[in-house]
Amino acid sequence: MNVMLIFLAAVAVIIIWWLSGQRLTSKPWLETGSVQVPAHDDTGRQLSPVPAVKLGLFVFLGVVGALFSLAVSAYFMRMASADWWGMPIPRLLWVNTAALALSSVALQWARREARHGRMESLRLALVTGLALAVFFLVGQIQAWRELDAAGYVLADNPANSFFYMLTGLHGLHILGGLAVLSHTTVRAFSADVQPERLRLSVDLSAIYSHFMLAVWLLLFALFAGWANDFVDLCRTLLN
Numbered sequence: 001m002n003v004m005l006i007f008l009a010a011v012a013v014i015i016i017w018w019l020s021g022q023r024l025t026s027k028p029w030l031e032t033g034s035v036q037v038p039a040h041d042d043t044g045r046q047l048s049p050v051p052a053v054k055l056g057l058f059v060f061l062g063v064v065g066a067l068f069s070l071a072v073s074a075y076f077m078r079m080a081s082a083d084w085w086g087m088p089i090p091r092l093l094w095v096n097t098a099a100l101a102l103s104s105v106a107l108q109w110a111r112r113e114a115r116h117g118r119m120e121s122l123r124l125a126l127v128t129g130l131a132l133a134v135f136f137l138v139g140q141i142q143a144w145r146e147l148d149a150a151g152y153v154l155a156d157n158p159a160n161s162f163f164y165m166l167t168g169l170h171g172l173h174i175l176g177g178l179a180v181l182s183h184t185t186v187r188a189f190s191a192d193v194q195p196e197r198l199r200l201s202v203d204l205s206a207i208y209s210h211f212m213l214a215v216w217l218l219l220f221a222l223f224a225g226w227a228n229d230f231v232d233l234c235r236t237l238l239n
Helices: 002-020 052-078 090-114 118-147 157-190 195-224 226-238
Strands: none
Touching: 052 195, 090 118, 090 195, 090 226, 118 157, 118 195, 157 195
16 A cells, blocks of 8 residues: 555656646736736746646556556565565566666657757657667567566466566557557658647657656566565655
């Protein structure tokens, strides 16, 4: 339960921080007449209205965060059972983690290039992010094959089952994000496309990628055993 509350609190803080910089912070009761005065942030930059699809994405990410936090809580409760024994972490997971992190960096790069209207760099960044995300998924499947060949099958013990379930659930979410990213990348190579028409799609892909990277880092720490010390520290602080 503590893990779930900490994870949900972190998601809530990120959402509140992001919304605080958007058009929702404007004061409509101060906008008189038919012409509204644009809101600006502390740096003087004009704030644009929050697209409904972006708000929808944050709601969806909140639900996904709750789903993974429940699964992680179940992981910690189940590992206290007598029939639980750990499994080795394939070295390939380190490579996969690096690939997913670089994919997230590439999409953040694409986000910046879309804002500045640099189409050539934008295309390169999107292709790089897409290729690295695909590499991550292929690497995860290969890690499954290595574990299966070593005798760590799905039904062997609860630790194995949780590993396959959590990595598979995360992989499915990555696959869903790839569908949107692929569509955005194809659009970027259209002859008549303008950078501003891609900006929202690139933003959504980057935000989703950053979130799924954060989830994977949590899962990786969990499988590697690092999360146990963190949870013990949290329980000490809460008590």
